[in-house]
Amino acid sequence: MTMYEPYPVPELAREHKRFRYSSLWTFAKQDLRLLAFLLLVATCIGLGVGYFWASIFIAFLIFFGFQLRSLYMVNEWISNRPYDTPPNLNGIWGALLFNVYRAQRQERIVQAEMVGLIDRAQSSLVALNEAVVLIDDLHQIEWCNPAAENLLGIRVFDRGHNILSILRQPKFIEYFNHIDQAPDGIKIKSSIFDDHYVQIKLTRFGEQSRLLVAYDVTRVHNLEQMRKDFVDNISHELRTPLTVLSGYIETFTDQEDLNPRWKRAFDQMQSQTKRMNALVNDLLLLSNLENNKTIAKNQIIEMPSLMNQLFDDAQAYNADYGHTLNLDIDSHCDLIGSDTEIASAFSNLITNAIKYTPKGGIITIGWHDDGVHGYFTVQDNGIGIDPKHLPRLTERFYRVDSARSRATGGTGLGLAIVKHVLMQHGAYLDVISKENEGSIFKAVFPKERLYQMM
Template sequence: MNQNWHGTLIRHMLLLVTGCLVVGLITGFYGWSLAAGLALYLGWTLKQLLRMHEWLRLHKPDEAPPDGYGLWGEVFDSIYHLQRRDQRVRGRLQAVIDRVQESTAALKDAVIMLDSDGNLEWWNRAAETLLGLKTPQDSGQPVTNLVRHPRFKEYFEQENYAEPLEIPSPTNDRVRIQLYLTRYGNNEHLMLVRDVTRIHQLEQMRKDFVANVSHELRTPLTVICGYLETLLDNVEEVNPRWSRALQQMHQQSGRMQTLLNDLLLAKLEATDYPSDNQPVPVDDLLQIIVEDAQELSGPKQQTITLEADPNVQLKGSEAELRSAFSNLVFNAVKYTPEQGRIRVRWWADGQGAHLSVQDSGIGIDSKHLPRLTERFYRVDSSRNSNTGGTGLGLAIVKHVLLRHRGRMEISSVPGHGSTFTCHFAPAQTVRSRLTSAAD
């Protein structure tokens, strides 16, 4: 095409010069004829430029360029062919975009495109159902303004997207969604959202089953082990033929306790926060635990007292809190001698809520205190053999407290007993309306 333009331009110039020379030969004014010819050609060229400028400025999409003659006809024809080729390319690209949009619109999973600042750029129809996005008014809005769950904001800002995030849907608390974030391009974000309600329900059923089994079997097993220990401590008073049977029963019950503890620890370590985060009446819970502890105490004739503020509740999982608190109380029963004293207190102050379990037992040397909550850590083998401990009880307590934004403080004096105190932040506590009104 360039060679044709060059040839056409040369021919036109030769014809123009020849015509001007012929006119100059006739009139005798060669210079004026050549100048007039060149001026006419320049004027015609400027006119064609103005036509093209006017077309570029005012033409509608897909409108063909104006007709032209000579070299400018070639130019307009070239523009027309480029325009047609661009239309075909744009048509193919639009077909691809339409196909992608149709396929993503058919997805049940939400697809959301965010810019580098986290503002919404594009989303499919599933995003409107799962996240409540609205077209077009939400376009350009920060995604954290529309998905207001505090865990999502923390997840988005920490920029660590190795693991997905599971939260309730902003449109329906009964729907659980799982979010995946991926960076692409110029630090932009692609967010995928799945409805995992069914999976969450199945997982919750499994967790509830493990929690119920571990709780319902823990108390009777603890009582059985307590009575077996009492019988083994007085084995000389038992018929000799029952001695081996009692030892095997005690051994197998210990294995069952270890299995239950492992199940509970696996459940606690699977998530970082209890899903059933509801106010728990701790005073009623402790009353049940103390009654079970009295059964466990049996012939030891220990004095177990409970002081619990009924107006202070704790947000969290009742099953997990029962496991943790019962571990502390049952341990006090195990390591407190006959006719010893155990005091259980539940109260709240400006620092939050607190549970303390104080006993007059054998106590623990200070060097062991930092490691008491480690899995399978035992102070000494003789202590463990005397009480049947597995080294998992305080590890369970530690995990439950971490999941409930709490911490444990241990103080102990050998020969004078121990005190285990659980501290919970004010945000985890719930005061009754009566108490709030009085305050």
């Protein structure tokens, strides 16, 4: 029988079971009865032999001798045989032994349950196809399951080694030291198998301990790469024929003697060709953003100049809509990033607000900061967006109202482009909207992206 298995109820426990809910006085009476018996015998003997007080003294000595013997047996059991059945004692010491043994037995039952739970949890982790690694406060490996060897090359005898001495990829080391910058984890190339990719997610627990979970994403990576290659290739292939079509349509449209019936058809063809060109350009831009093309993200963008340029472009675009445009700049901070990408993202937010606000609306473009974050905002008083659509707004080709999007010539990629631009600048898009009350699109930049002249 192991120390974690439940012990049978000992004889002593059965004998004292009836005292479980009794008061201490019930147990003390056994000692008092013994003391009274000894004093009675001592009194009779003392009065008979003429040494009354000496007999009483001897009776107390005998009583304390019994108590010292019980104390010795209790100490012997606790010190040398704590897992054996306790000695059978009466009185106060018997009650003490019973309560200690009962508490000890309950503790062993709880321990056994905890060990069983840990064993089941460990067995479950061992059976997983995903790699699971426990890392202590010193960055050393505490435990790993068999899948960790297949996916990450971490073996059982690597326990006690620093995780960074085994997974040495610079991308992983950067992620390990700055977990919060990649809340969804990172994807790295496998060091075990060629052309394999592993998604790694770290979670903090305790003080500085970490739980690492990794799984093979090779198939998903390959499918995603196929999709990107297809979009990139088809977009390039469409550009040339669209350019040719657009040129011929424009040539025919400019002829003065063109039949009005044909002119209307050519005008529609030209409109749809422009829309397809816009779609192709957005697809190529999105493809470049997703493929992480090396575009410098460390330029200092003068925000007053950019905001005024965007405002002028917005006024030109607004000519057919008749909105009231406002510009609100109350920040002295500039932005660090790619000027072309940032301008493209901000322009998308502005043109969206203009296109999807009924004529005669009010649109305010702003740049603000609170010392911790920088905020580019576009606010309108249009028809707003149902909250159920907000989580999916940045998905490519997702439309709140398909008919309305087609009428305005939207490609369905604008907010997807905005999302990728912001992600590459450590920023995110926050949307606040209520139906029939308008919307606020807010690009939130971290403090590290703000630049202020001293």
